Amino acid sequence: MLWSGWGDPALARELPSGVRALLRDFLGVRAPDVPAVGLESVRLPPVALPEPLLGLLAEVVGSAYVLTSHEARVRHTRGKSTPDLLRMRAGDGSAAPDAVVLPGSHEEVAELLRVCSAERVAVIPFGGGTSVVGGLTASGAGFTGVIALDLGRLDRLLSVDAESLVASFEPGVRAPEAERLLAAHGLTLGHFPQSFEYATLGGFAAARSSGQASAGYGRFDDMVVGLTVATPIGTLDLGRAPKSAAGPDLRQLVLGSEGVFGVITSLRLRVRRAPDERRYEGWRFGTFAEGTAAMRALAQEGPLPTVLRLSDETETMIGLAKPDAIGSGGSGCLLIAGHESGGVLEGGSVAARQAGAAAVLTRMGGEPLGAEPGQAWERGRFSAPYLRDSLLAAGATVETLETAGFWANLPRLYDAVRLALAGALGSPLVMCHISHVYETGASLYFTVVVAQEGDPVAQWERAKEAVNTAIVAAGGTISHHHGVGRDHREAYAAEVGPVGVSILQAVKDRLDPAGILNPGTLIPPPAA
C-alpha cells in the first residue's frame, strides 16, 4: 500500500486528458502538479515510550514484532481520508504512533491490553489502515505514549462449517485473501467495498462496513454471527446461535465500536455459496428522481439484484460509475444492476431474476442499455481511489461522504448536502449515487471535487463541518458505512443524544477503565 496515497503504486493512474480539461475549465485548477514528499522526509515526533516499556511489550510479542523504525511509524500514521493523505503528502507525521506492535494470538492481545492499561499506553487497533473518518489518528495526550496494534499477523481462516454456512477467521485477514480461502470451499463472503484490496475482516466489523453487492449479500454486520473480543478486563465471546432471545444482543455493541471497547480477535461469519453466473447490465433513467423510484420498487417488491447502483445526472455525465472510461458518460441517470447466482437466497435462476427486475425497471420508465455499461462498471469497480492521488497532486481536492435515510426523506437529504457543500466551497463539482438499498430507505454517497485553496485541509474541514450539520438537521444518519472515527463523533453524539453518549461512556469506563483504547474515537471527550 502506498503510504501517501491509495493502493499498489504499480497501479497508479495518470489523469485522463478529459479530466485535466474538466479541472481547468470547470474548477479553474491551473497549478502544476505537486508530488508528495519522500517517505524519509516525513516529520515524526520522537518516540515517547521509554526503552524499558518497549522491552515489556517485546516480552509479550517478541522483539521482532515491536517496530519503532521511521518507515513502520509512517505507514501506521492516520488512515486514508483525503485530509489524512493531504497531511501525509505534505510530510506531516505528527499523529504517528510511537511504536507498531504485532501480536500473534488472542492471548498476546489480551496481555498487551493488560500491560498498556497498567502503563497508561494508548492502543490504536490497526487493521488494513483504510479508515476514512479519522479512526486511526493517535492522540498521546495524557498517556505515556501510543502504539498501533497491527493485527496483520492474525491472518488465518480458523474453520469452515459448510453445513451451517459459517466460517471463522482471525481479524487481520484482508478481504481478497478471505475470498481466496473461501473459494477453495466453493464459498464466498460477497463483501466487496471499494477498499476491498486492503481492508480487513476485523476492520469491517469494527466500522460496520457495507460493500458494493450489499443488496444481494447484505452489510458486513449482517454477516457476523459471532465474535471474540479481548478487552482490558477480560474476554467477550459472543454468538452461539443464528438468532437468540437471550437478552440484548451484545454483538451489536461490538459492531461499529471502532476499537474503543476491545480488540476483535476472531469472527464467525455467515458465508454463501460462490456464484457460478454473473450478469451486469446498464439502464438509463431520465432523472435521479425517476431512477430512485425504480430502486425503491425493486427494494420493496423484488426481485432485488445482487448489485444495484444509480448515479445522479452529474455522476452520469462525468462517467464516474465507469472509472476506466471517465469522460465517456451519457445523459440522464445510469443505473447498474448486477445479478449473481450465489448471493441471493430466494429461488429462481439468474435469468429469471434478471427478467423480473427488468420488468420492474421498464415499468418505472427505465431504458435498457445492455451489458456493456455493467461490464465497464465491473472492470473499474476498484479503480476510482487510484485517481484520487493524481487529482490531489494536480491541485484538486477530491473526497467522498455518505449518509442514509428513509425513502420519503432522501430528496431532502440530497438537497441539504449539496446546499451545504455549495455554501462552504463555492462551486464544487458534486456527484452522487445510491448503492445500498433497503425496503425502508437507502444511502446517498457523494463525491466532491474542488480546486485546492492555500490550506486544503482547512478548506475541506470547513465543508465537512457544514455537511455534518446539514445531515443531522435534515434527519439523516451521519454515516451509513464509513463509521464515526473522530470526524463524525460530534454529529454522532447529536444523533444518539446525551443519554446515548452516556451509555457509550459507561460501557467504555467498565471495559476499559484506563481509557487506553483508541482514545478520542467514536465518543466525544467530556467538555472541559
Ligand SMILES: Cc1cc2nc3c(=O)[nH]c(=O)nc-3n(C[C@H](O)[C@H](O)[C@H](O)COP(=O)(O)OP(=O)(O)OC[C@H]3O[C@@H](n4cnc5c(N)ncnc54)[C@H](O)[C@@H]3O)c2cc1C
Ligand atoms: C478508497 C476507499 C474506499 C472505501 N470504500 C468503502 C466501501 O465501499 N464500503 C465501506 O464500508 N467502507 C469503505 N471504505 C472505508 C474503510 O475501508 C472501511 O471502514 C473498513 O471497514 C476499514 O477496514 P480496515 O481493515 O482498513 O480497518 P482500519 O481502517 O484499520 O480500522 C478502522 C477502525 O476499526 C478499528 N479496528 C480495526 N481492526 C479492529 C479490530 N480487530 N478490533 C477492534 N477494532 C478494530 C480501528 O481502530 C479503526 O477505528 C473505504 C476506504 C477507502 C480508503
